[in-house]
Amino acid sequence: MTTSTARGLDALTEKEKQTLRLIVRGHDAKSIARSLGLSIHTINERLREARRKLAVSSSREAARLLLDAEGEPPKTLEDTQIGEAAGPSDREERASAGRTSRRRPLLIGAIVMPVFLGLLILAALPNAQVPTPAHQRAAIETHDPAILDTARRFLELGDQANWAGSYAMTGKSFQQLNSAEVWARASEKVRVPLGAVKARTLLSEQSLPAPPDGYEVVKFRTRFANKASAVETVTLEREGEAWKVVGVTVG
Numbered sequence: 571m572t573t574s575t576a577r578g579l580d581a582l583t584e585k586e587k588q589t590l591r592l593i594v595r596g597h598d599a600k601s602i603a604r605s606l607g608l609s610i611h612t613i614n615e616r617l618r619e620a621r622r623k624l625a626v627s628s629s630r631e632a633a634r635l636l637l638d639a640e641g642e643p644p645k646t647l648e649d650t651q652i653g654e655a656a657g658p659s660d661r662e663e664r665a666s667a668g669r670t671s672r673r674r675p676l677l678i679g680a681i682v683m684p685v686f687l688g689l690l691i692l693a694a695l696p697n698a699q700v701p702t703p704a705h706q707r708a709a710i711e712t713h714d715p716a717i718l719d720t721a722r723r724f725l726e727l728g729d730q731a732n733w734a735g736s737y738a739m740t741g742k743s744f745q746q747l748n749s750a751e752v753w754a755r756a757s758e759k760v761r762v763p764l765g766a767v768k769a770r771t772l773l774s775e776q777s778l779p780a781p782p783d784g785y786e787v788v789k790f791r792t793r794f795a796n797k798a799s800a801v802e803t804v805t806l807e808r809e810g811e812a813w814k815v816v817g818v819t820v821g
Contacts, residue, residue: 574625575625578623578625579623579624579636579639581623582620582623582624582636586616586617586619589602589613589616589617589620590617590620590629591636591637592605593617593630593632593633594633594636594637596744596747596748597747599613599614617629617632620632713777714813716813717786717806718788720739720814720815721804722770722790724736724739724815724818725770725804727739728757729766729767731757731758733750733754733758734750736753736815737750739815740814740815740816741806741807741814741815741816742809744814744815744816744817764796764797764820765794765797766794766795767793767794768794768795769792769793770793770802771790771791771792772789772790773790773791774788775787775789776789783807784807785807785816786805786806786813787803787805788804789801789803789804790802790804800821801820802818802819802820803818803820803821804817804818805817
């Protein structure tokens, strides 16, 4: 890291760092604004200042420099939202955003949450396959069984540390924000400490109306060797005749 980059990182405010961390996770300025209940103008100002301080031309590059410097896995979107006290200007922005932003934070967060958190899926046993009990499958009604099949296959590829295979199941919007290399690097860094998958049970599937065509959110209750209970959430959207993964969280 150069001296000028180090000085630039030191000069970043916590709000600017917060915004860059969300960029790393796959958000764009519009989704960050919606998720945090701020205006896009406020988010663009944060990103502009961050680029200026780090002397880079793109927000993605600024976010990468921050990620390299911090050297730790990103938190969940929910942690990010509550991890910083709002200043007076932010409170005004949130108030102006109104009820709409409060109704849809989960939707926006789930859609664009990047692969970094999807990597918190399991590891150690490369060929582990954990079937859902038959009675649990019957309890979940879905208008398209391919949604559940796609979500489960995506997670099982993570169980096998098959990052290339899981990346191939992601959608265009996801791949525009995360390269295969970024996905693989983050997967190794974040997911491995969880250990092997011990059990995975389907919890729910929900349709979320949102432009352009809506999203499907599938949740599993998963037990890892090093984490007794976690909820894996896979968000999918339709691309042509197939379902593609556009967001994953583990919490």
